[in-house]
Amino acid sequence: MSDNKIVEPAEENSGNFIHTLIEEDLAEGGRDYGKKVHTRFPPEPNGYLHIGHAKAICIDFGTAEKYGGMCNLRMDDTNPTKEDVEYVDSIKRDIKWLGFDWDDRFYYASDYFPKMYELAVKLIREGLAYVCELTPEQMHNNRGDLSHPAVSPYRDRPMEESLDLFARMKAGEFEDGRMTLRAKIDLNSGNFNMRDPVIYRINHMKHHRTGNDWCIYPMYDFAHPIEDAIEGITHSLCSLEFEDHRPLYDWVIEHVDLPAKPRQIEFARLGINNTVMSKRKLRQLVEKHYVSGWDDPRMPTLCGLRRRGFTPASIRNFCERIGVAKVNSIVEFSFLEHCLREDLNQNARRTMAVLHPIKLTITNYPEGKSETFEVENNPECPEDGTRTVTFSRNLWIEREDFMQEPIKKYFRMFPGNEVRLKTAYVVRCTGCKTDSNGNVTEVLAQYDPATRGGNTPDGRKVKGTIHWLDADTAxxxxxxxxxxxxxxxxxxxxxxxxxxxxxxxxxxxxxxxxxxxxxxxxxxxxxxxxxxxxxxxxxxxxxxxxxxxxxxxxxxxxxxx
Incomplete structure (x- = not known):
């Protein structure tokens, strides 16, 4: 079982701790940046955005909007393993669809590779980084525990030697996993992220933008604060799993030579029941053909939700109303559907459709005759106008709207019962036709000409109303x-x-x-x-x-x- 708790969203967002912290920063005596609030949305272009990303998008872009600030869009393409321009294009499209814009502030993490390398070299020169030759398995076995410090036999490697090895790593002399560059922080730290974390690794894989120019790539924990600082970000808003990484974020900001000093603030990720949000799992669903693609309407991806019929307004309203929390939780998918119904109730055009059709013949309606009715497109929005529907002797109705032997409290069509055909006439069912197996193939009824529009001038009550279509024009x-x-x-x-x-x-x-x-x-x-x-x-x-x-x-x- 998950440790997440199910939450019931409030109808109105009661507050936002991120805004409180930003206002404290901007207040007199607080952390004064001397410029506008500047946030960023930094997706990794290795998959399509999902509803969880929508929450982050609304927080990042929405916070900047609230304070009249700016929000950058940055592709965090520091890991070439699964990255592709297809995902870059889809991310842009989804953010635009939600109604947000980054203006001309579109960046790639890979734009900063030369600067990151330069800063890593500087850390080595200052005795704050070293080249380590432990394998991933050895590094794990030597990470220690709460009672014992981590161990690295390469920690006191001479600075000149580390500089030489790091340059040769960059030149491609070593195979993947042969060496790493580690920050020299504290092998005894109670926060294992600070126990000399890896900040560069070797990866001989072609990058979707830089090609084969690089075979060493910065780790996210090293790259991200540098990217934020270069772009002048004031508040780096990220999900809760980075809370334990914040000391490392601050350490990098403190020890690199960049003017901006962003502040990292963490918020809880969005969880929704009856779905998965792991990119790895979503990718498996797509690549193993359990779904038709990233935009399959059953997927929690934004392109899938868009294809299913979710609107930007419904998703933004959903994100606003679930609020911003400090504890992971799960929101019911039914609340997302609730937000969609609210939007579509105001904006969706009404129409009649028969999903499981069976023929209805109005036996006393003249053959060859037809008439029309004007009906509202949306009763919630009279300005949407009306449309014309045609009525004739031959109609389609839903198969479930007829029963030969009705159950208790069944008010639709059965022999001898009257029902109202929506906007048209009141009809009385007179029977049905069946095939050799006893299956109903046609329902028979007679209409009351005095009930045009569904009215009953004599005041008689008709409990059932069903929809229908003209079989000649449907x-x-x-x-x-x-x-x-x-x-x-x-x-x-x-x-x-x-x-x-x-x-x-x-x-x-x-x-x-x-x-x-x-x-x-x-x-x-x-x-x-x-x-x-x-x-x-x-x-x-x-x-x-x-x-x-x-x-x-x-x-x-x-x-x-």
């Missing part, structure tokens, strides 16, 4: 219904692939939608009456409409709370 569509990708609330386990939900995707190919849908362009948003909120998929064409269910109408989070 067009076919494919609809994809999504559920949780995993069967358990906390799948962040090594056997996570065994926890995949086999029913996370259901594809319906015989659906019917209004003919006006042919004019829609992805990612148009709709509320299918009585069904849920849907968006037009990017692969949709006029000849083959494809809709993704973004979220159902039922709000489990709201009901629970």
């Amino acid at each position: 067009i076919p569509a494919e609809v994809r219904l999504y559920d949780n990708l995993f069967t358990v609330p906390e799948p962040e386990q090594e056997n996570f692939l065994e926890l995949l939900n086999p029913n996370s995707l259901e594809i319906l190919t015989e659906c019917k939608v209004e003919p006006s849908m042919m004019q829609a362009k992805a990612p148009a948003f709709f509320q299918f009456m009585r069904q849920g909120y849907f968006c037009l998929d990017q692969d949709s064409t006029q000849d083959h409409l494809i809709f993704n269910r973004s979220v159902s109408l039922k709000d489990s989070f709201k009901k629970k709370n």
Whole structure:
């Protein structure tokens, strides 16, 4: 079980400790930087951004906005193992989609490789770094414990020798893992990150920007504070796992010759149930084809959420309302869905769609006749106007809206019962037709001409209202219904692939939608009456409409709370 706790988000964010600390820094007598608040968002370009990154983006860019400051976008490309320009482009696209902008402040960590090397050499000259030849296994075995200091037989290596070896490391004379450069700090520190940490390692791998210019690369803990200082960052906002690394961050800032002195502040990462957020695990899902790609609508990636129909407003509202905490926690996915419903309820166009169609014949409606009704596109926004729907003798209704033998409190169609066809007429079911196996193939009904618009002039009560489509004008569509990708609330386990939900995707190919849908362009948003909120998929064409269910109408989070 995880140590994370489930939290119930407040409807309004009650406060933000990061803002409190920044205001203390900016106040008289506090830490006065003498310039604007300057933050940065530093993703590693080795995968696509996910909903957890959205929280960090909102904190980094949102904090700068709050104080009239600036936020840089920096690609932390210090590890060439999995980095690619594909990820760089996707990161830019996702941040823009969320509504944030870095103006001309776009940087790469690799831009600073020469300066980092220069500063590492300076540390060696000052007796604050040395070349170590321990293998990773030996280094681990010699790291000591709380009662015993770490050990390195190379710690007192002469400065000239370390300078020579470091230059030869850079020149490519040694194989991967043969040597490292370590900061000389404190082998007896209670914080193991300070026990002479590695700050450079050898990696003979082509970099996506610098090619083969470098075969040694700085470690994140060394590179990151230097990048911040070079860019003039005032507040380096990062996730909670870097709290124990803060002393090393401050040590680097103190001992390198750069004017800016950024302050690191940590906040808790976002966890959501029924999904994984590890890039390694997400990559496995993609590369082993358990999902269709990084933008599969079941993925927690921003491109996946976008394709599913989540809006920037819903995600930013979600990030704002869960707040900024100092303790890791898990937020229910249903709250993210709740935020989406709130947005789409105001902005999604209403339409009728039949997902499991069965034919309804109005036997007393003249053959060849049709009529039209004007209906609102969105009752929440009258300014969205109206559309025209056609009614005729031959209709489609949902298969579940008819029962030959109704169960208790079933108010929809069954022989002898009246129902209201949404916006059209009241009809009385007169029976059905079945095939040789007893399966219903057609429902029969008669309409009451006096009830146009669904009104009952005589005041009789009609309990059931169902949606419908004109069979003569409705067009076919494919609809994809999504559920949780995993069967358990906390799948962040090594056997996570065994926890995949086999029913996370259901594809319906015989659906019917209004003919006006042919004019829609992805990612148009709709509320299918009585069904849920849907968006037009990017692969949709006029000849083959494809809709993704973004979220159902039922709000489990709201009901629970």
